[in-house]
Amino acid sequence: MKSDRQEQQLKFTRRALMMGAGGAFSFAALGARLHQLQVVETERYRLLSEDNQFNFLLTPPSRGRILDRFGVPVADNRDSYRVVMIPEQAGDVEAALDRLGQIIEITPAQRERILTNIRRSVSFRPVTIRDDLDWRSFAAINLHSPDLPGIIPEVVEVRNYPNGTAFAHILGYVQPAPESEAGNDPLLRHPGFRVGRTGVERAREDTLRGERGSLKVEVNAFGRVIRELPDQSIPATPGEDVSLTIDxxxxxxxxxxxxxxxxxxxxxxxxxxxxxxxxxxxxxxxxxxxxxxxxxDFNALNQNQYRPLYNKAxxxxxxxxxxxxxxxxxxxxxxxxxxxxxxxxxxxxxxxxxxxxxxxxxxxxxxxxxxxxxxxxxxxxxxxxxxxxxxxxxxxxxxxxxxxxxxxxxxxxxxxxxxxxxxxxxxxxxxxxxxxxxxxxxxxxxxxxxxxxxxxxxxxxxxxxxxxxxxxxxxxxxxxxxxxxxxxxxxxxxxxxxxxxxxxxxxxxxxxxxxxxxxxxxxxxxxxxxxxxxxxxxxxxxxxxxxxxxxxxxxxxxxxxxxxxxxxxxxxxxxxxxxxxxxxxxxxxxxxxxxxxxxxxxxxxxxxxxxxxxxxxxx
Structure with a gap:
């Protein structure tokens, strides 16, 4: 009995020594790695950490309103829900669209448009997935956001024409800037920014546009915004209003x-x-x-014998x-x-x-x-x-x-x-x-x-x-x-x-x-x-x-x-x-x-x- 007890004690001692040695080696390796990161490469990672911790996001300006002769808005802005993708944060773009497609509808035509825009754009620039989402879809995307890296739901301003067709030919309309005009201007390439294409919107573009700003934000390692730092940001300058003589x-x-x-x-x-x-x-x-x-819809307008796109006046x-x-x-x-x-x-x-x-x-x-x-x-x-x-x-x-x-x-x-x-x-x-x-x-x-x-x-x-x-x-x-x-x-x-x-x-x-x-x-x-x-x-x-x-x-x-x-x-x-x-x-x-x-x-x-x-x- 005594011999068996001594043998068991000896086996335990050997195992403890082996485990202790393994632990000591692991702690030594961890310490060495920590020394390399914190001492040897401290300057490199300090710079990387600072670059990753704070980003400046472009903030587009609010577009100026267009008013009638009595100050009644005939073109203004309204809030809209949309979702964008930053390709470099999304990783596999196709897979990201598949995941998002389980929450909101993405038609084959929309998917092709999105992929085309992603191919034409740099990977860090946001690409619009869907505009003017309803509240239910917007809330669902926010709920599943932890599982949607690179997918960002946003509340943005979009142009609004409260009188619809009555003012169409005077005011014109806004759209994303065409490639020939956008160039490398980050504001014109911003997915939420629109420029005047016809009518007063185009004629008074310089007055209505305003000046872009920048918002400093703190982000985590995945690029997700943790908090905004408005006191260190530059606010956008809204566009000026334009008053018409029209009643x-x-x-x-x-x-x-x-x-x-x-x-x-x-x-x-x-x-x-x-x-x-x-x-x-x-x-x-x-x-x-x-x-x-x-x-x-555009073809229907263009082929109408009454020429609704043509300003007859x-x-x-x-x-x-x-x-x-x-x-x-x-x-x-x-x-x-x-x-x-x-x-x-x-x-x-x-x-x-x-x-x-x-x-x-x-x-x-x-x-x-x-x-x-x-x-x-x-x-x-x-x-x-x-x-x-x-x-x-x-x-x-x-x-x-x-x-x-x-x-x-x-x-x-x-x-x-x-x-x-x-x-x-x-x-x-x-x-x-x-x-x-x-x-x-x-x-x-x-x-x-x-x-x-x-x-x-x-x-x-x-x-x-x-x-x-x-x-x-x-x-x-x-x-x-x-x-x-x-x-x-x-x-x-x-x-x-x-x-x-x-x-x-x-x-x-x-x-x-x-x-x-x-x-x-x-x-x-x-x-x-x-x-x-x-x-x-x-x-x-x-x-x-x-x-x-x-x-x-x-x-x-x-x-x-x-x-x-x-x-x-x-x-x-x-x-x-x-x-x-x-x-x-x-x-x-x-x-x-x-x-x-x-x-x-x-x-x-x-x-x-x-x-x-x-x-x-x-x-």
Whole structure:
């Protein structure tokens, strides 16, 4: 028994010695390693530790707001949930997307986009996985964040357009900066940063953008943020607000009034040039472009025959048709080639050369003077005075009233239109001018093209008698312009004819409008019908008689220009309805309704005139 006990004790002693030796060796190795890390390589790891412990994160600035004339935001920012990936922290990107795909949906198309962006970017730069997540998805990602290295959920600001389609063509939209512009700029490459691509957003990009900042953060070995150190950070500088002359209520109303049509409307203060509405319908929702519009939705917009992406108010060009006759009448009076009492007989057409030039009223207007011709829009009268006036004086008058040049309102893409003359035709077509072209130019047809903005400007100058210029931004100087070099009595006569268009029997819009609808306030206006397609004899024989029987794209454009009050002009409106048929039928009522709203919102316009210089709040 004693021998067995001694043998057991001996075995225990040997094991203890072996374990002790092993432990001593392990502690010695650990100590040596600690000595190497803490003493031999202390400087190296001190630097690495400092680099890894603190990072500076770029903080994009808040984008400035865009406000209407009364300070109402028409473009601002809202909070949005999104998730990004930092590839170098995620490790296996495909596996990381698989893990994330178990929490939120990632479609094959989205996955391909993400992988493409990762391949194009450096590994330390965040790449957007999904924008505008709902709260449930965002919370789920945060809950599983320990199992999602390199996946970072964020709360960010995104652009918001509260009026949707109504302001789309004025404001434009924001999107990520294209590669050609982004370069190596870390702000432009930041996944949450957007730049203006069209409209005011692009035109005032420098004002709206702001300056980037940096946020110092403490991170762990995996790159996860432990805490923020705002006292050692540089705050971003928000962008500045931009104030427009647009009245948001009028803009929305005009858009709703033209909804369903391919159309444009421009409303303008005739005294100071403020643009109160710039409408193009149909519109598009700029919010869809902020987080990325789908190719299918973009194709639907691009292929729509009403061209919702096209700003008709500024870029669309149309023959001004009979809206131009007031300018020609005034030019004829000022040139002394016709007197107010002179009359011409309209039988429905006039022979000229080997052609017959027709009046819109086939049976003719009988004997008419200048006022009657403006009121009834008699083509034959204007054919007669065109022969005496000549194309050079017609063209000069058109330019005096703002046609043929692009008004500088601080937006890109504003059309110049065309005011034709012999030099223009020779340069454009290499052909001489013909007298027949003078006749059709005098009624606003032929080569002449104008935008709705130019039509509104023409009307504002007729109403004010000054070379007023339009403005879109409140920080732009007001340009009331100099008095036009026209005879005041002649201008008053033409204005009286424009008032008769609306308020007297026989006026081209008398029966469709009957007036403004505000007691004691009269309006003045002029209809226009721009021919798109001439119904042939064969088609007439086949039964095609009216515009409604033609395909939509072949119907005439309808237009109307007007101002009020007729005796103390303050506001001017121009509307164009593409392929809407006659101006009195399609365009007059929307223009009248917009003008009426402007007067109702400004009771002073119906009473004694009050200058903007008086300190009255802008309207």
């Amino acid at each position: 948001a209520d009028v803009q929305r109303f005009a858009h709703e009034r033209l909804e369903g049509e391919s159309a444009a409307a421009v409303a303008m203060d005739v005294e100071n040039g403020d643009l109160l509405a710039l409408v193009s319908t149909p519109g598009f929702d700029p919010n869809a472009f902020v987080t990325g519009i789908s190719q299918a 500024l870029q669309g060009t149309y023959p001004p048709a009979s809206t131009f006759k007031a300018v020609v009448a005034l030019a004829a009076l000022d040139a002394g080639i016709v007197r107010p009492s002179d009359r011409f007989t309209c039988t429905g057409s006039i022979p000229f050369g080997d052609r017959e030039f027709h009046c819109w009223r086939r049976q003719g207007h009988g004997r008419v003077n200048l006022r009657d011709a403006v009121k009834t829009s008699c083509d034959v009268y204007f054919y007669e005075i065109a022969q005496r006036l000549g194309i050079e004086r017609i063209a000069e008058a058109a330019r005096r009233f703002g046609l043929g040049s692009a008004p500088d309102i601080g937006l890109a893409g504003v059309s110049r239109g065309i005011v034709p003359d012999p030099q223009w035709k020779l340069s454009r077509y290499g052909q001489p001018w013909t007298q027949g072209e003078t006749l059709i130019t005098a009624i606003g047809q032929g080569f002449m093209l104008t935008s709705p903005l130019q039509m509104a400007l023409m009307t504002a100058r007729l109403a004010s008698g000054r070379s007023v210029s339009p403005r879109l931004y409140r920080d732009q100087p007001i340009d009331r312009g100099e008095p036009l070099s026209v005879n005041a009595d002649n201008l008053a006569l033409v204005r009286d004819g424009l008032r008769a268009v609306v308020h007297e029997p026989g006026g081209t819009s008398h029966y469709s409008l009957g007036g403004l609808g505000i007691p004691g306030v009269e309006m003045a206006g002029k209809t226009g019908t721009a021919q798109v397609y001439s119904i042939s004899t064969e088609e007439r024989e086949a039964g095609v008689r009216t515009q409604d029987e033609l395909p939509w794209r072949l119907r005439d454009h309808g237009m109307f220009v007007c101002y009020a009050p007729a005796d103390r002009p303050r506001y001017a409106v121009a509307t164009v309805v593409e392929h809407g048929g006659g101006g009195s039928r399609a365009a007059a009522r929307p223009a009248r309704d917009i003008l009426r709203l402007l007067i109702e919102r400004d009771p002073a316009a119906a009473g004694p005139f009050v200058s903007m210089d008086s300190g009255r709040e802008p309207t």
